[in-house]
Amino acid sequence: MKAGNREVAQQLLESEEPSIRLRVHEEVLRDRFDQERLRGEVRRSPRVRSLLENVVIDPVYRKWRGAHWVIADLADLGYPAGSTELKPLVDQVVDRWLGPQFFRDDVVSSKASRRTNGVPVISGRHRRCGSQQGNALRAMLKLGLADERAHQLAERLIHWQWPDGGWNCDRAPAADTSSFMETIHPMRALAAYSQWAGDSTAREASLCAAEVFLERKLFLRCGDGKPIKSDFLRLHYPLYWHYDVLGGLTAMKELVLLADPRCESALDLLESKRLDDGGWPAAAKWYSKSAGSSAGESSVDWGGVDRKRMNPWVTVDALAVLRAAGLV
Numbered sequence: 001m002k003a004g005n006r007e008v009a010q011q012l013l014e015s016e017e018p019s020i021r022l023r024v025h026e027e028v029l030r031d032r033f034d035q036e037r038l039r040g041e042v043r044r045s046p047r048v049r050s051l052l053e054n055v056v057i058d059p060v061y062r063k064w065r066g067a068h069w070v071i072a073d074l075a076d077l078g079y080p081a082g083s084t085e086l087k088p089l090v091d092q093v094v095d096r097w098l099g100p101q102f103f104r105d106d107v108v109s110s111k112a113s114r115r116t117n118g119v120p121v122i123s124g125r126h127r128r129c130g131s132q133q134g135n136a137l138r139a140m141l142k143l144g145l146a147d148e149r150a151h152q153l154a155e156r157l158i159h160w161q162w163p164d165g166g167w168n169c170d171r172a173p174a175a176d177t178s179s180f181m182e183t184i185h186p187m188r189a190l191a192a193y194s195q196w197a198g199d200s201t202a203r204e205a206s207l208c209a210a211e212v213f214l215e216r217k218l219f220l221r222c223g224d225g226k227p228i229k230s231d232f233l234r235l236h237y238p239l240y241w242h243y244d245v246l247g248g249l250t251a252m253k254e255l256v257l258l259a260d261p262r263c264e265s266a267l268d269l270l271e272s273k274r275l276d277d278g279g280w281p282a283a284a285k286w287y288s289k290s291a292g293s294s295a296g297e298s299s300v301d302w303g304g305v306d307r308k309r310m311n312p313w314v315t316v317d318a319l320a321v322l323r324a325a326g327l328v
Contacts, residue, residue, distance in 0.1 A: 005328050008278035008319065012312055018042045019077040020312050026078075027320035028328070039080040047300050048077065054299035055089065060096050061132070063296025064240060064287050068093050068132070071139040073238065081144025090145045097133045098152055111171040119160065123173045126160035130167030131241045133157055134185030141192045154193045157186045158205050165208035178212045180228070180243045184251055187212075191255050210255055218248040218266035234283040235273060237302050237313035242286055245269055246314065249321045258325040267325055270318055279310025280318045 012024045018041035025033040042048060051070050060067040067089050074086065104118025105126070120127045137153040140146045160167060166178025167186055187209035194203035216222055219232040227233055232244050239247045245266050252258050258267070273280055285305050287298035303311040322328040 004278060005319065008310075008315065011279075011310075012316060012319075015312055017047065017312065018045050019047070020316055022078045023316045023320065028316065028323050030323070036080075039078055042078045043080055043083070045077075048074065048079065050299045057089075057092055060093050064238075064298045068096075068135065069240060071143065072135050075139040075142035076238070079143060081142070083143070083145075086143055087145055090140050090143065093136050094140060094149050094153070097136050098149060098156075102128075102133075102156055110173060120171060122171055123176070125162050125168070125176070127169050127171045128160045128167060129169040129182055130157055130160055131182050131185040134167075134187070134189040135241070138185065138189035138192055141189070141196055146196060150193060151197070154190060154197070154199070154202050157190060158201065161186075161205060161208070164212060165210070166212040167209075178209075180213065180232075180248075181241055183209050183212050184243055184247060185241070188251050188254055206255060210252070210257055213248050213252070214257070214260055214262040217262050217264075218252070219245045219269070220265065231284065233269070235280060235311075235314050235318075236284050236286055237282055237311060237317070238287070240286050240296075246280075246317055246321065250317055253321050253324040258321070263325070267322070267327065270321065271327075274318075275308065275310060277310055279312075279315040281305075281307050281309060282311035282314050283307050 009024055009028055012020050015021055018038055022038045022042060025031055051073055054065055055067055055070045056062045056065045057067055071086065071090055071093055079086065101118050105121050106116040106118040107121045108116060133153050133156055137150060140150060162168060162178050164178050166183030168175060168179040168182050170179065187206050190202045191206040193199060194206060216228065219227055221228050231242070234244060235246050236242065236244055249258070249263065249266055249270060252263055257263065275281060282303055282305050285302070286295060287302065288295040289298060289301060291297050302313055319328060
């Protein structure tokens with residue numbers, strides 16, 4: 001018999017990692033706790049210190065120590081909102097993704113036109129990695145450091161949105177379907193921005209983006225109902241710019257769409273991956289602790305990979321999803 005939710009939650013509350021305890025209180029138990037104290041522990045934690053001590057400013061997009069990824073990590077860890085010591089780091093990232101080239105549309109005729117003076121537009125679609133601006137927007141909002149530049153990031157994302165609701169950087173003229181990887185971050189960012197700014201246009205844009213996932217039940221092809229990618233079935237942490245079914249469900253949680261019947265297959269799949277100890281494993285990972293690895297170097301470990309052992313980061317995400325879906 002698998003361990004129950006209370007036992008798993010209690011085990012996570014005994015974690016040395018304050019961000020795990022914070023998320024259990026916030027998203028699983030939804031109980032009263034000293035949030036200020038716990039977020040202060042997150043700020044002082046060895047994990048956060050390592051991320052900040054090893055951050056790479058130039059290039060900000062370096063895998064996975066670049067400032068772009070570090071501010072996203074800090075936002076998800078629960079770093080105290082409004083912490084001005086992070087503002088220089090956020091400024092570096094946001095200013096990078098609001099460079100003048102991103103405000104120019106460059107209509108080109110083919111994939112071969114590699115050099116452009118702006119965002120390439122091929123066959124009427126902007127070929128842009130929306131995950132970059134989306135990740136930056138969501139991080140600055142979660143860190144409580146959003147300013148007028150948040151409006152610019154949101155405007156650019158909506159300007160680049162494809163007819164089917166998502167984003168894609170594929171320059172093949174025949175490409176007419178949005179990418180899961182390029183769509184999930186803009187969708188989450190616009191949902192958060194719509195709440196922060198009270199912007200109904202951004203909310204509608206995020207809901208249109210959600211259809212890219214919901215039409216495919218978060219991991220299945222429309223045509224034959226088979227998995228889109230094998231990696232979508234494996235659980236990871238962190239996802240960075242990648243995608244898996246738990247990442248999709250987490251996004252649907254943020255958009256309050258888990259009650260949509262099209263999430264049921266993904267929820268069933270998540271439940272099926274539960275271990276006897278009541279937690280969920282990380283079956284694969286996108287980072288390495290080795291310098292120069294093609295996987296990209298992380299300055300911290302996120303629990304590694306072990307198909308038979310609970311990963312706390314994956315487990316707290318899974319419990320939060322099931323709690324929001326009314327299944328816990």
